[in-house]
Amino acid sequence: MSGAAPPRVGVVTFPGSLDDRDALRAVEQMGGEAVPLWHADRDLRAVDAVILPGGFSYGDYLRCGAIARFAPVMEPVVAFAERGGPVLGICNGFQILCEAGLLPGAMIRNRSLRFVCRDVWLRVETAQSCLTGGLTPGETIEIPIKHGEGQWIATPEQLGDVEAKGLIVFRYASRTGIVDDVSNPNGATNNVAGIRNPAGNVVGLMPHPEHAVDPDVGPTGGQPLFASLLHAAMVGVTG
């Protein structure tokens, strides 16, 4: 696709977002055009993909993501997602997507009650998503987590649906891909680290791929994820 204009990837800044700058930087580093978006925006500036970044939107005072989901920008984001546009929620962005009903389940406090900040291994469960189109199910990648409320849970009906339809994108695992309790950093149900919607264009995950694209500062497991996202942005709809 050389010669084509790079895909435009919007990153929404909410009051209290922390990782918006890293997400913008990761997009640029991986060859996309980074487009800053603001929570009060009512249009998406013709982007080809949207990232809801990590942080503590609106202080996360009521519940994580509960107030951000009603931000003006969420109306065009939801419409873009419904048209098939690639939407990625990272950490707080994942919580916002769950609160907005774009992804099933919810996040509660980590099992340990402690904030956890370290590199983890994820096993890729499906290539049917905007974030894993270039990966192979079963392979493992290393990227960091940093959260206090990342324990994904769901109603029994949602959990059955998510497992039956293969909506789990990543599970916490060992380096060799063994999914067990030891490798589960927050107590997430069935080691879920990231999920998708049935169409695969909406993905949320607690780990931070935007912190894992630069070999100078740590693991690079985020690179293939951003490459997949940019590819999905290139071939998909525009916001």
Next chain:
Amino acid sequence: MTTFRFEVLVTLKDGLSDPQGKAVESALPSLGWTNVRHVRVGKHIELEVEAHDEASALEQVRGMAVRLLSNPVIEDYQVLEVAPK
């Protein structure tokens, strides 16, 4: 218009693990209370609503509880009308 006052109690659904409740439960024995079980931690929200009548006020508070104050995936809520301050 009349002012109606409510309390909304938001609690994690039964059967969901409650890490905050567990932390409180495991702290109590060190203070001498070794006889406490099943601690659950929830939220208590107080609010006042201007409305024409009690039924309309209550209906609005239930709407708030469903849309914003609680997350129906993980939480139950209870709306109680209380005496004005």
